[in-house]
Amino acid sequence: MNDLYLEKEDVNVNTVLLLIVGLIIGIVVISMGGGGGAIYLGLLASVFKIAPLSAAATSLVTSLPSVIIGSWGYYRQKKINFRLGNQMLLSAIPAVVIGALLAPYIPNHIYRWVIGIILIILGLRIVIQKNQQSSVKKHTLLMASMYGILSGLMVGIAGLSGGGPVLAGLLIMGLDMFQAVATSSYVLVGLSVIGAGMHLTGGQVDWQLGLPLMIGAAVGALIAPLLVKKVSSTSHSGAVKWVMALLLVLMGINTIR
Template identity: 40%
Template sequence: MLVLFYGLAIGIFVSLIGGGGAALYLGVLTSQLGLATAVAVPTSLLVALPALFFGFLTQMRIKNVDFHVGNQMIIAAILGIIIGTIAGQYIPQTLYDWIVGTIFIIMGGMVLIKAIRHGGKKAANHQVWAARGFGLLSGLMVGIGGLSGGATTAAGLAILGLTAVEAAGTATYVLTAMSAISLVGHLFTSTFAWQAGWLLMLGAIIGAVLTPLVIRRLDLDKVNRVLTPFLGLLIIYFGVKMFI
């Protein structure tokens, strides 16, 4: 039952920030369920996808998803995944960590600045190209390093001017598509522990579905004033961790 609780906590957390939670699932699968990393990595993707999908359905129902921006990010992310997968074999892991850490710190800082200044959405034409740029960056991270791309996606959406709630909902949509694409690739090349993570998956689905419904009943302006700077600080933390 403890694993179910872990899944619930992860589902709530990723619903709040719009992340994929790949690192969190991976940590539970290796430390609590004792899976080897080579098996835990693809299994974490298998566990994450249903929670992302059901979370996306809930976010869509309560109209927290900006499909126009999300579609632009997905199209660019697919290209980024392809390029990243090819280029990844030539980039040393240490260099990759430094690049990603720097990007996270910069983007987290941009989110914090936007939260302080309370900036609005970008003009439509600028928003499209910025969305494609952030989508490409997220795809590159997935292809090169096997990251979920969640932090980059959520930060990019916040920088584009979406509220923290809209950014979380739209990120869920984008990450569902990206995770599905990545999972298809792993199905042909990886070994899964199909039964090991089912309690983790169930808990994550419950958390991902219930969290948006609860947030919807709160004062969204107050929620955004808290979540947006929290998102910025969290992304900076992820960036710093890449250097440690």
């Protein structure tokens, strides 16, 4: 009887902890135009020790409501660049399917090195690029397609949200921080729907862990667009771009390790 009570108490503590963690991740990640797939994946695999396939499926399903809510908040503020976002989606969605089909045949260590190097390069590109006006030209749309394909492969192969290449690409193409974050969230809605749908069919989602994370992240996603709006109207928006660049480099290094 005591063991049953202690076990139930542990479940309650874990649920509260997951709600809080989800809230924090939702605020931070949606504020930076990401979906949080890599963070959820790392948390579920390293802390809760669930199987990699289940962790990938749970991370994608968990991030879906928060990216939808975050994207809706940015849409209401009219900050989404739909032309670039739709171009990325058109390229990324087939790449998700192709990535999922290729995943069983790609050695994990090769994938880690390729993605890690790409993330590091993208982070450095954000730092060294010259300030430029946001404009949509033919070559810009081609670049949007390339970044879309890269992010789609990341979703399909590894169960990540693919937010890194999307956000970096939008910043490199000249969007300001607010527009880049908003458009990235919009793109990730489409990617997360496809990725989550493909993983849901496998029945690998751990709902006991994923549901509290999902609820917390959804609440955080309501706060994030308001936070980004406030930050972007101050002199700190340039510093946020540096933080994003640093996070991409650190993600790349961590992927390679």
